[in-house]
Amino acid sequence: MVEPDRHRFKVAILWRGDAQARAEARPETSRLAAVFAALKGQGIAAEPAVYSDELMDQVRDQLLPMDAVLVWADPIAGGLRRTALDRLLRHLASAGILVSAHPDVIGKMGVKEVLYRTRELDWGTDTHLYETAAAFEAQFPARVAAGPRVLKQNRGNGGIGVWKVEAAGAETVRVQEARRAAEPEVTSLAAFMSLCRDYFAEGGRLIDQPFQLRHLDGMVRCYMSGGQVVGFGRQLVRALAPPEAGPASPRLYSGPDDVRFQRLRGLMDQDWTPAMARRLDIDPAALPVIWDADFLLGPRTPEGEDSYVLCEINASSVFPIPDEAPAALAETLRQRLVERRNRRAADA
Structure with a gap:
């Protein structure tokens, strides 16, 4: 039931752009048109909020009267990071505005360190x-000598700073970055580790996992709204693959009832997501209204079923999304806003 106008929630959807993009932004012509429509269907008044660091004051003034801000902004875009934006979002959250995803939540689950934790x-x-x-240079040589490894910088997107590394000979390695169209090359292990020193700047870290042998069998992306699965995406990936593996396939989207992934759905809904929230000390009500988890296929179980190995979690700018996801996202947001309003009324 749509609420009377006097009770309607006001929400801004934020993404990056310049002054012209901000002036021209319209809900119906944006790439998030389906999200705007779903929010409207829940009785939520939503408007675009195009952001850049140069437009900080305008955007802050627009956002302060809002009940919520939904954010689509990659951690790295055009060489820009989110430092100033995250500072603004923390300020808004401290003023009582619901921010999804909150930078502190992204800092726990939307970074590669989640794979370790x-x-x-x-x-x-x-x-x-x-x-x-120093720890990397002391420990990594023995690990890569034992088999191919995948290194991932803690914060990044688009395959930036993700490397497959395997021994190629005495003191040499074959390396390939996951960045699109990157080619494998052979270099000395010492030279490669020297290149990686930049990943430790400003408190950065590297995460190290074994290369998954079923890598070419495809990746399953599990789309989540809060703690519930809202859809899937399946794709043959070719990042970190040799050129002869051929091109990647398009990602094919499906809803949460896709029969192929019901075991994964049950694991995410009932086990893995609650366990992750406990381990990372995240309030379930603070899980992003839209996020996803990418899984590579691990060894088959004794019963012949697929196992799943977490590759990464995306919580900063999840798009595109399955057709079923906008409605679920809007419902999650409405429920949270109603609960917040009711708590404030009870405390008044």
């Missing part, structure tokens, strides 16, 4: 964390 869940594998370049 949740490694003991059934989605985990032989994962290591290097907090300093």
Whole structure:
């Protein structure tokens, strides 16, 4: 039931852009048109809020009267990071505005370190964390000598700072970055580790996992709203694959009832997501209104079923999404806003 106008919630949807993009932004012509429509269907008044650091004052003034701000902004975009934006979002949250995803939540679950901190869940594998370049240079050579490894910088997107590394000979390695169109190359192990020192700047870290042998069998993306699965995406990935593997396939989307993934759905809804929230000290009500978890296929179980190895969690800018996801996102947001309003009324 749509609420009377006097009780309607006001929400801004934020994404990056310049002054012209901000002036021209319209709900019906944006890439998030389906999200705007779903929010309207829940009786939520939503408007675009195009952001850049240069437009900080305008955007802050627009957002302060809002009940919620939904954010689509990658951690790295065009060489820009989210430092100023995250500072603004924390300010808004401290003023009582619901921010999704909150930067502190992203800092716990939307970084590669989540692979290390949740490694003991059934989605985990032989994962290591290097907090300093010295630790990396001391420990990594023995691990890569034992088999191919995948290194991931803690914060990034688009395959930036994700490397497959395997021994190629005495003191040499074959390396390939997951960035699109990157080619494998052979270099000395010492030279590669020297290149990686930049990943430790400003408190950065590297995460180290074994290369998954079923990598070419495809990736399953599990779309979540809060603690519930709202859809899936299946794709043959070719990042970190040799050129002869051919091109990647398009990602094919499906709803939460896709029969192929009901075991994964049950694991995410009932086990893995609650366990992750406990381990990372995240209030379930603070889980993003839209996020996703990427899984590679691990070894088959004794019963012949697929196992799943967590590859990464995306919580900063999840799009595109399955057709079923906008309605679920809007319902999650409405429920949270109603609960917040009711708590405030009870405390008044």
